[in-house]
Amino acid sequence: MIIPWQQLDSETFDNLVESVVLREGTDYGESELSLEEKVNNLKQLLQSDEAVIVFSQLHETVDIKLRRDLSSASIT
Template sequence: MQIPWQELNADTLQALIEEFVLREGTDYGEQEVPFATKVAQVQAQLERNEIVIVWSELHETVTIMPRDQLGQDFN
């Protein structure tokens, strides 16, 4: 089930985004991207509708995923 990010409490949304960024792991790119920047990037992707927040009743988990993967990986 998709959860509209606009309906979440601001603190809940912030915690969800931070948990997602931490779960994604380390960058290992040429330049390390600061945590706050990564959080802001995820927030911007939500606002642009590129990614969605999804609740899985089966797994009882919440995740953030690309919109085009909705229905493929998380039912």
């Protein structure tokens, strides 16, 4: 299920984005980005609707996924 980021309290939104960034082990290329830069980049993706917050009722988890990577089965 997709959760609109606009419906989250601002502190909850900030904490969620930071939590997702901290658990990702992504390589950002030649130069490493700061935590603040990674958080801001992810927020921009959410605000531009390129990424969405996904809640899995089955697994009781919350994640942020790129919209283009979602299949219809992964958001139900």
